Amino acid sequence: MITEVTITEANLSNSDQFKAELVGLFDQYNKIIILDLQELKYVDSAFLGALVSSLKYGMSKKLDIVLVGLRNDIRDLIKLIRLDKVFKIYNYAEEATFAINKA
Amino acid sequence: MQSATDKLVFEFGNSADKLISSLEHMLGHISSCIPVGADTESIMFKCKVIITELLTNAIKHAGNSKTLFNIDSNATRLAISKTDYGMPLYLINTRNNSAADNTKINKRLISADPLTSLYANWERENHIRFSSEEGSLDDFLSVEQVMEHFGILIITNSSDEFTYTYHKDTRSNVFHVLINF
Numbered sequence: 001m002i003t004e005v006t007i008t009e010a011n012l013s014n015s016d017q018f019k020a021e022l023v024g025l026f027d028q029y030n031k032i033i034i035l036d037l038q039e040l041k042y043v044d045s046a047f048l049g050a051l052v053s054s055l056k057y058g059m060s061k062k063l064d065i066v067l068v069g070l071r072n073d074i075r076d077l078i079k080l081i082r083l084d085k086v087f088k089i090y091n092y093a094e095e096a097t098f099a100i101n102k103a
Numbered sequence: 104m105q106s107a108t109d110k111l112v113f114e115f116g117n118s119a120d121k122l123i124s125s126l127e128h129m130l131g132h133i134s135s136c137i138p139v140g141a142d143t144e145s146i147m148f149k150c151k152v153i154i155t156e157l158l159t160n161a162i163k164h165a166g167n168s169k170t171l172f173n174i175d176s177n178a179t180r181l182a183i184s185k186t187d188y189g190m191p192l193y194l195i196n197t198r199n200n201s202a203a204d205n206t207k208i209n210k211r212l213i214s215a216d217p218l219t220s221l222y223a224n225w226e227r228e229n230h231i232r233f234s235s236e237e238g239s240l241d242d243f244l245s246v247e248q249v250m251e252h253f254g255i256l257i258i259t260n261s262s263d264e265f266t267y268t269y270h271k272d273t274r275s276n277v278f279h280v281l282i283n284f
Contacts, residue, residue, distance in 0.1 A: 011155075012119065012163065013119040042126070042155065043155075044155050046159060048253050052246070052249055055246050056247055059246050076148055077152055080152070080260050081219065081256050081257060081260065082218040083218075085243070086249055
């Protein structure tokens with residue numbers, strides 16, 4: 001399922017809510033989440049922590065979070081702390097969907 | 104707020120509502136300080152993630168006291184420091200407790216997962232330099248092993264030097280970051 005994140009700032013003020021919503025999506029739909037982050041301009045460590053924590057929850061249910069639409073600087077930040085080794089990242093949702101269906 | 108050609112002093116009220124405007128204000132100043140020939144894109148990226156984490160840290164830990172940012176640059180490097188009067192970093196107390204047992208220990212692993220190990224290096228009392236090492240990924244079995252706290256790691260990996268000092272006399276916490284142009 002493709003989920004568009006419509007906020008432009010993801011930081012400690014909304015990271016708990018973000019995680020709760022992702023966990024809720026896993027519980028409700030029981031599907032891999034393709035997270036479209038193209039609107040996101042600012043992130044901090046609290047958001048990245050929430051993302052990892054949500055991924056752990058998804059993995060415990062044999063599901064996954066796939067990231068798409070990342071701005072260059074957010075992709076660079078993810079690489080900086082090596083989370084690109086943890087998350088599957090694609091440029092576009094269609095690319096991610098194709099890869100998931102092929103797997 | 105006071106600004107000069109290569110120096111900015113900025114007071115932050117520790118409010119999450121002001122995080123982005125404060126970040127943009129400081130980045131605006133920095134963009135005018137980067138010398139011709141330097142990798143502007145890379146430096147601005149580093150400054151963006153470092154200042155974001157320092158602001159986040161202030162919101163989380165500085166309490167009601169105001170937080171002061173100092174940005175200073177010359178032809179070869181940029182220095183960013185953040186001073187607040189909140190509680191000292193938790194590592195300070197752990198070092199003081201263990202120092203009596205073994206004063207020779209000056210490097211301590213503070214977090215580790217298969218991706219990265221993060222170290223605190225005590226250079227003198229109440230003064231820590233942070234460093235990190237990449238893991239080999241050979242032991243990477245599952246996402247469960249991955250840590251969820253990245254603030255110190257982001258600053259360490261983005262900077263050429265990242266230190267923390269607790270000044271007992273003024274009860275102030277000073278994070279200091281250097282970026283070479």
